[in-house]
Amino acid sequence: MKLQFQLNAAFTALLIVIMTVTGFVIYSLILELLIQDEHRQLEQKGELLVNILNKEYRSDPSIQEISAFLREQDLQMFMYDHHNQHVLFSTMPSEVIQGFLSNNHIENSDELWEYGKNKYVSSKILFYPPNSGLELILLTPLKDLQAVQQNFFVRLLIVFLIGAMAAVILSYFLTNKLVTPLTRLKRQLKKIEKRQFDDIERIKASGEIKEVEQSVFEMASELQRYMRSQQTFFQNASHELKTPLMTIQGYAEGIRDGIFDKEDRERGLEIMVSEVNRLKKIINEMILLAKLDSEQTIYQKNEISAKNLINQVMDRTLPLVNEREITLHHDVDDTITFVGDEEKLLRALLNLTINGIRHANTQVYITVKTENKRKVIMIEDDGKGISEDVLPHLFHRFVKGKGGETGLGLAIARAIVEQSGGSITVGDSSLGGAKFIVTFFM
Structure with missing residues (x-):
């Protein structure tokens, strides 16, 4: 399966999981909120009705007058007399009222009343004065609230589906933008595999x-x-x-x-x-x-004293120095140490030093010091320097300057220095000749 389809599938699966969990939580929460809101509204309506009845029928009203007024309100309710334990008025079927009485809902403070398989949200309001024992009870079938819940959830589901479709389409374009550079990069890698280096093209990406x-x-x-x-x-x-x-x-x-x-x-x-x-x-x-x-295994790294290393260079090059009648100077910070293969690092410095001795007129300088948190070895001579045409390729194999032997000495020196974690550069010396700089970061 291609990467774009994998990313889209993963995103879609994650989106479905999140929407499913969110929908379940919202679906459960909606019913609780509707029940609480309905209970509050029933309580407000009941208090309003009781206040009206207390004001309008304060002087010994008849049950017929109260019943006529309450029937006009088009609500599911009944009025209960606690003293006589008798229902004075009801807009609901008598079997439902008997069911409430048998379940003892009136005497309890339950918000949800049950009759058979149906449930009702209830609210009880006492008439004034409280010792009258009259109580108005308003009810709303729970199935009405569940219908509102389902209607709301259907709309929410439609919104979720539209949002999910928009998110998937957006995901497709985003992943396409992500994968397209990778596909193009794959083509360029194929060109590298076939060694078609001149046909390689740069890719726009971020x-x-x-x-x-x-x-x-x-x-x-x-x-x-x-x-x-x-x-x-x-x-x-x-x-x-x-x-x-x-x-x-x-x-x-x-x-x-x-x-x-x-x-x-x-x-x-x-x-x-x-x-x-x-x-x-x-x-x-x-x-x-x-x-x-x-072969990395041929490097045996250990701590090397700069002083001992340069002393060995001085000893090994002494015959050539005497033969060429050259003065070899050295200035070494005795506290400096290197980490590397001593034998091979000595070989590299010997190659650089011998190269300087061959091209020097009268003197060669070896300096070891610390500079900007780096350990630096400089080997410079007062010869004629390096020609401009040879300089860019000096460390390549079989590139020989004037008086060179095999053309491999400087290439070997560079390989050893780089494998030891350092770098080597060459430039012009203030003495007039070449200056090789070997740098190791501290």
């Missing part, structure tokens, strides 16, 4: 659906970028692997066929060994990068 649509669009863009990067990665990887393999193949075939003399053979063997080592390094870094992207 609220949470708009947020989902935005997330789907961003996911599609990221997926497209990832697929393109993977395609570029395989193209670059094949090129990077093909070059040393062709070199090795060329020298191997030349040595096999005896084309080279002894000196060229020795030089060819050295080149073959160098290319094998380069090939091995590329493959190892590709394997590491694949593991960093896919």
Whole structure:
């Protein structure tokens, strides 16, 4: 069943339950209100009649005169003499009056009197003076009130039905407005499934659906970028692997066929060994990068001292620093610690530092500090900086700057930093070269 029908069915079922409960409560309450109102009206009419009788027939009126007056009122009533326990006048059948007497309703204060299967709302009014023992009793059949109750309920039911129809129609339009963007979003997801990224269209929506649509669009863009990067990665990887393999193949075939003399053979063997080592390094870094992207279990997180981490970077890069005759400075806040895999975070910082040493003219600075509730590691050099055409793609795989080796070092550094919960950016340094900034939120 489609979502729109499910929502409409659920809303309709809920509406029916609410209307049923409400109707039952109102139906029961109406009869109670009608009985109370009828009892009050009978009491008011009875008091009015008694007052008139007391005024008009004050001087020893005859029962015939009183009866004639009361019959003109067109009411169901009777007059009872408590002293003689006798009905003096009645507009109701005698068997009904006898039924009331046998049920002892007159002596009790019941509001509802019964005779057979019929019930009556009653009101008793004493004549003045009270010691006269005369009492006027007015009655209304309960079935008359039930008829009013049913008539009112029928009208209420009609109103409920009209309201329910209007609510269901409104629900249909609202759910249609809700479901239509989801249906369109489903079509766009099908396009993503078929990798038709250029055909994806934005959807007009609001609220949470708009947020989902935005997330789907961003996911599609990221997926497209990832697929393109993977395609570029395989193209670059094949090129990077093909070059040393062709070199090795060329020298191997030349040595096999005896084309080279002894000196060229020795030089060819050295080149073959160098290319094998380069090939091995590329493959190892590709394997590491694949593991960093896919295997979370290789990260063993623990607390790392910033001071110890930078000291290890200084020790590992010392031979290259001496070879390049570079001065490596460091300024570290000893109180700062990181949470991550120490070995891999060291690998990332080594890649960034070695990159700075290779491109520096005279000096490289490593700074570790806190800034705006963030832990920041900055590695900057005084070299020529990064060219504008390389800068946007610097952390992509097999993107090499001038003097680069495999083009995977910075990609590995970014993968490690991001998996450790940080971010890495690059920009221009005040020293004139590049500045890598690694940021961890506190």
